[in-house]
Amino acid sequence: MSTHICDALIVACIDFRFQKYIQNWLTKKFKNKTYDYVGFAGSTKNLDIIMNQLDISVRLHHIKQVILIHHEDCGAYGKESTHDRHAKDLKKAEKLINKKYPDLKVDLYYLHLDGEFEEIK
Numbered sequence: 001m002s003t004h005i006c007d008a009l010i011v012a013c014i015d016f017r018f019q020k021y022i023q024n025w026l027t028k029k030f031k032n033k034t035y036d037y038v039g040f041a042g043s044t045k046n047l048d049i050i051m052n053q054l055d056i057s058v059r060l061h062h063i064k065q066v067i068l069i070h071h072e073d074c075g076a077y078g079k080e081s082t083h084d085r086h087a088k089d090l091k092k093a094e095k096l097i098n099k100k101y102p103d104l105k106v107d108l109y110y111l112h113l114d115g116e117f118e119e120i121k
């Protein structure tokens, strides 16, 4: 088996309304880079599943960076889909990832309905 590595893992929600925004954004941001992609309802809402996918990406492709994208009006969160809740869950995921993989760079984004990517610090 050959070794094939990539730069990053992208995690985002399945919601079709945001896929074009995400693709365009990634095309610019990762112009000369490669990435694995996980699409899962609610993005990191189910952290166990996302951590499992991350483990595989780390093991197989030796990624250096993780980009977590949550979005406005997320059906997986329903009434709990507030900016604060998404920011909180993104930070929770970042913390867990960095606990297990301290060398991974984790970037967090909240994607608005109009396609604006807001970085969560």
Ligand SMILES: [Zn+2]
Residues within 6 Å of the ligand: 013, 014, 015, 041, 042, 043, 071, 073, 074, 075, 076
């Ligand atoms: Zn969603």
